[in-house]
Amino acid sequence: MRIKMVSIEGFMIICALLGLFTRVSADLKLGFYDESCPKAEKIVSDYVKKHIPNAPSLAAALLRMHFHDCFVSGCDASVLLDSTSKNQTEKTSGPNLTLRGFGFIDGLKSLLEKECPGVVSCADIISLVARDSVVVTGGPFWYVPTGRRDGLLSRSSEALANIPFPTFNFSALTKAFASKGLNVTDLILLSGAHTIGVSHCSSFSNRLYNFTGKGDEDPALDKFYAANLKKFKCKNPNDNTTIVEMDPGSFRTFDLGYYKLLLKRRGLFQSDAALTSDPSAKAAIRKLLDSPVEVFLKDFALSMEKMGRIQVKTGSAGEIRKHCAVVNS
Numbered sequence: 001m002r003i004k005m006v007s008i009e010g011f012m013i014i015c016a017l018l019g020l021f022t023r024v025s026a027d028l029k030l031g032f033y034d035e036s037c038p039k040a041e042k043i044v045s046d047y048v049k050k051h052i053p054n055a056p057s058l059a060a061a062l063l064r065m066h067f068h069d070c071f072v073s074g075c076d077a078s079v080l081l082d083s084t085s086k087n088q089t090e091k092t093s094g095p096n097l098t099l100r101g102f103g104f105i106d107g108l109k110s111l112l113e114k115e116c117p118g119v120v121s122c123a124d125i126i127s128l129v130a131r132d133s134v135v136v137t138g139g140p141f142w143y144v145p146t147g148r149r150d151g152l153l154s155r156s157s158e159a160l161a162n163i164p165f166p167t168f169n170f171s172a173l174t175k176a177f178a179s180k181g182l183n184v185t186d187l188i189l190l191s192g193a194h195t196i197g198v199s200h201c202s203s204f205s206n207r208l209y210n211f212t213g214k215g216d217e218d219p220a221l222d223k224f225y226a227a228n229l230k231k232f233k234c235k236n237p238n239d240n241t242t243i244v245e246m247d248p249g250s251f252r253t254f255d256l257g258y259y260k261l262l263l264k265r266r267g268l269f270q271s272d273a274a275l276t277s278d279p280s281a282k283a284a285i286r287k288l289l290d291s292p293v294e295v296f297l298k299d300f301a302l303s304m305e306k307m308g309r310i311q312v313k314t315g316s317a318g319e320i321r322k323h324c325a326v327v328n329s
């Protein structure tokens with residue numbers, strides 16, 4: 001009887017260990033490259049520190065790239081793949097029109113390939129670069145678990161179906177984020193990324209010129225701000241080249257500026273304004289503003305870590321690309 005008990009216990013322990021083992025092998029982990037490429041993370045942060053000060057607008061672009069990557073078929077660097085004669089990739093999709101920083105990623109990848117060929121995935125590079133870009137703008141540092149593998153597929157239509165549009169209302173945003181395992185808290189915090197960077201007029205000019213098709217403005221946008229944008233920035237409804245700072249005055253600094261603007265009805269997109277259309281979301285924004293900035297920074301970091309785990313490929317899924325813009329042949 002006793003022996004039997006022990007063997008049942010032993011069996012259960014083995015099962016637990018096996019479960020743990022398969023879980024671990026399928027998860028991201030901190031310091032995934034500690035042995036295979038110990039300098040990887042330092043090479044990334046040195047590269048960011050060296051190049052972003054010469055091109056500060058890239059920090060925002062690289063943060064946005066991580067978001068677009070993760071929302072379309074998981075954080076697997078599918079966003080980086082170039083189209084071929086056979087495939088229209090995510091890059092050619094509307095929401096990707098204004099993504100930037102591809103050359104930056106390629107340059108960094110070639111440094112990493114020199115240090116340890118075929119080891120560091122493009123998906124991890126995007127994730128680490130996004131973190132380091134946030135840090136150089138005064139945002140939080142967080143530990144990025146690594147071990148993502150690069151995807152083999154990229155489709156233009158997938159980007160259209162998964163990247164939220166700037167015209168989305170609160171329920172559409174909530175749904176888009178929920179489909180990626182992110183909740184309303186994450187939606188509010190991650191939208192705070194709009195504290196840095198710029199937008200093209202075309203992403204919001206419907207709010208200035210033709211909100212309901214009657215040549216009207218969006219009543220949710222501050223009238224004086226709208227007039228100002230029309231006079232000095234987006235001077236005609238078809239302007240698709242002029243860029244506008246999303247958090248004017250501190251668009252290169254990671255701070256609470258974005259949320260302050262939201263309460264003044266000066267968020268640029270309908271999707272920004274939508275966050276104050278829901279009473280409990282609005283209360284959460286007030287709470288962020290009533291707290292020291294460190295609270296936002298810490299919580300933003302937590303949501304970024306969560307976003308960086310969306311549908312990741314690990315273990316032997318996918319591949320480690322040699323060049324980030326093409327799948328290995």
Ligand code: HEM
Binds near residue numbers: 064194271
């Ligand atoms: C909630 C849904 C979101 C919508 C609808 C949205 C939409 C947009 C749009 C339309 C632009 C301007 C593109 C242009 O015209 O050039 C933009 C810029 C940006 N977005 Fe979002 N976004 C969302 C969430 C996020 C998230 C989650 C992040 C990152 C965590 C992010 C980071 C950025 C950054 C940093 C920029 C500035 C890019 C630059 O300066 O090049 N956004 N977003």
Ligand SMILES: *[C@@H]1O[C@H](CO)[C@@H](O)[C@H](O)[C@H]1NC(C)=O
Binds near residue numbers: 086087153154155
């Ligand atoms: C391109 O399309 C072909 C055929 O549908 C597919 O087998 C291949 O994986 C696609 N490549 C990418 C990068 O999406």
Ligand SMILES: *[C@@H]1O[C@H](CO)[C@@H](O)[C@H](O)[C@H]1NC(C)=O
Binds near residue numbers: 169170171172
């Ligand atoms: C939000 O947008 C969706 C999709 O466009 C629409 O069906 C829904 O009625 C809108 N909800 C509100 C509260 O306006």
Ligand SMILES: *[C@@H]1O[C@H](CO)[C@@H](O)[C@H](O)[C@H]1NC(C)=O
Binds near residue numbers: 306
């Ligand atoms: C969202 O998820 C986080 C954990 O990831 C949790 O702390 C937070 O309370 C959740 N927010 C809501 C509104 O459920």
Ligand SMILES: *[C@@H]1O[C@H](CO)[C@@H](O)[C@H](O)[C@H]1NC(C)=O
Binds near residue numbers: 210
């Ligand atoms: C406004 O939208 C309506 C309906 O989509 C369109 O017929 C009209 O030409 C637009 N006006 C301008 C000034 O773009």
Ligand SMILES: *[C@@H]1O[C@H](CO)[C@@H](O)[C@H](O)[C@H]1NC(C)=O
Binds near residue numbers: 240
């Ligand atoms: C911008 O608008 C012009 C003229 O309407 C058009 O030819 C061009 O393709 C547009 N560019 C982009 C990036 O959409």
Ligand SMILES: CC(=O)N[C@H]1CO[C@H](CO)[C@@H](O)[C@@H]1O
Binds near residue numbers: 091094096097098100
């Ligand atoms: C950066 C990038 O690849 N942008 C592409 C987005 O899609 C358009 C076509 O819709 C391409 O012309 C751009 O090159």
